[in-house]
Amino acid sequence: LEPGPKAVMITLNGYACQRRTPLQHHNTVLTEALLVLAENAEFCEDEGRNIAFKRAVSVLKALPQAVRKMGDLQGLPCLGEHSQRVIKEILEDGKSREVETTLQSEQYQAMKSLTGIFGVGVKTADRWFREGLQQPSDVARSGQRLNHAQQAGLQYYNDLNTPVTKAEADVISRIVEGVVQEVLPGAEITLTGGFRRGKQTGHDVDFLISHPEEGREEGLLPKVVSLLETQGLLLYQKTTRNSYLETKEGPARPPSNMDRFERCFSIFKLERPRHSTSPEEPPQAACEESPRGEDSALEQLAGERQDWKAVRVDLVVTPVSQFAFALLGWTGSQLFERELRRWAGQEKNMSLSSHALFDNKRKQYLRASSEEEIFAHLGLEYIPPCERNA
Numbered sequence: 001l002e003p004g005p006k007a008v009m010i011t012l013n014g015y016a017c018q019r020r021t022p023l024q025h026h027n028t029v030l031t032e033a034l035l036v037l038a039e040n041a042e043f044c045e046d047e048g049r050n051i052a053f054k055r056a057v058s059v060l061k062a063l064p065q066a067v068r069k070m071g072d073l074q075g076l077p078c079l080g081e082h083s084q085r086v087i088k089e090i091l092e093d094g095k096s097r098e099v100e101t102t103l104q105s106e107q108y109q110a111m112k113s114l115t116g117i118f119g120v121g122v123k124t125a126d127r128w129f130r131e132g133l134q135q136p137s138d139v140a141r142s143g144q145r146l147n148h149a150q151q152a153g154l155q156y157y158n159d160l161n162t163p164v165t166k167a168e169a170d171v172i173s174r175i176v177e178g179v180v181q182e183v184l185p186g187a188e189i190t191l192t193g194g195f196r197r198g199k200q201t202g203h204d205v206d207f208l209i210s211h212p213e214e215g216r217e218e219g220l221l222p223k224v225v226s227l228l229e230t231q232g233l234l235l236y237q238k239t240t241r242n243s244y245l246e247t248k249e250g251p252a253r254p255p256s257n258m259d260r261f262e263r264c265f266s267i268f269k270l271e272r273p274r275h276s277t278s279p280e281e282p283p284q285a286a287c288e289e290s291p292r293g294e295d296s297a298l299e300q301l302a303g304e305r306q307d308w309k310a311v312r313v314d315l316v317v318t319p320v321s322q323f324a325f326a327l328l329g330w331t332g333s334q335l336f337e338r339e340l341r342r343w344a345g346q347e348k349n350m351s352l353s354s355h356a357l358f359d360n361k362r363k364q365y366l367r368a369s370s371e372e373e374i375f376a377h378l379g380l381e382y383i384p385p386c387e388r389n390a
């Protein structure tokens with residue numbers, strides 16, 4: 001009897017921060033479907049279900065090959081009954097009824113459009129939806145009271161929903177670098193977020209700003225922002241002050257998602273390179289097809305196609321003693337971060353934030369000047385940024 005092809009059982013660790021998750025993977029049909037359900041759970045404020053689907057997705061992303069049959073999933077962590085049901089249906093029928101229904105539902109579509117407005121979260125979007133608003137143009141017409149962020153979000157809706165390219169991120173890097181050097185020579189900027197993980201596009205551009213001498217970074221951000229404003233480079237900005245404090249007892253509150261760095265949420269006004277003369281990758285290709293091009297009211301809202309593009313930029317200032325933690329915390333992915341904190345708490349009795357790592361048993365902070373040291377403190381194998389795409 002000929003031996004059949006040997007079944008190779010893949011084993012994966014239970015926490016995403018113990019796994020290598022590349023940007024490109026073999027199961028996009030499955031992950032895209034499950035992400036719709038994750039997103040829908042988020043819209044319904046069902047966090048448990050949202051995370052469960054995202055964990056399932058991250059396991060599929062880490063697989064070295066495409067899933068072809070349910071047996072391929074044997075022994076894998078984080079694949080709950082619901083996710084398995086969806087996967088089974090897609091493997092058998094090519095699609096999932098639940099996913100199709102979700103994609104077509106009025107609520108899902110409205111929530112997706114409305115939460116796509118910068119400054120609008122699930123709670124606001126849900127209230128608007130229940131008031132009968134379904135898209136940004138409805139909001140504009142309805143005379144809702146909007147805060148400054150939301151006004152900017154509406155005004156630049158099309159641009160802010162067009163992916164930012166790596167080429168655009170590089171142009172912004174040079175602008176930020178120049179301004180930061182002018183304000184404080186010797187200060188350093190680092191591109192973080194998805195671009196540091198190797199993504200070619202993103203929804204925003206994230207930077208850390210620091211100075212090799214502790215304390216020199218204080219007071220830097222308002223000056224940087226004001227210089228950017230003077231140069232007409234900002235369409236919107238909101239700066240929050242640093243509110244981080246260390247105590248002997250450890251982090252004052254359980255580490256939350258929001259960190260306490262001095263930080264500027266902004267919208268840059270980025271010149272579009274001219275077609276013929278620019279050596280840059282022209283962003284036009286990405287902009288031609290607006291994701292909501294059918295909405296003419298919005299086209300008017302955004303005005304004529306300008307020779308600039310609105311781009312979301314986050315500037316975060318960190319003292320050099322916290323730099324490694326900030327770098328790890330801002331590189332993402334979001335799920336990778338969440339899993340790191342869960343690992344620290346559940347497996348190591350430690351509290352990890354973008355500022356520090358605290359050992360709850362020994363009641364002491366564990367210092368680190370590189371990401372490698374933080375992984376070592378946590379007893380984890382080092383995972384480079386390009387493999388943190390969980």
Ligand code: DGT
Pocket residue numbers: 192193194195199201202203204205206257258259329330331332333334335337354
């Ligand atoms: P993108 O921009 O769509 O390509 O995706 P990312 O991965 O760059 O995600 P983004 O820009 O939302 O955030 C970058 C990482 O920074 C993400 O993994 C989570 C983290 N992050 C975002 N906002 C905060 C925050 O307020 N506090 C902390 N500690 N981390 C944050």
Ligand code: MG
Pocket residue numbers: 193194195202203204205206
């Ligand atoms: Mg980002």
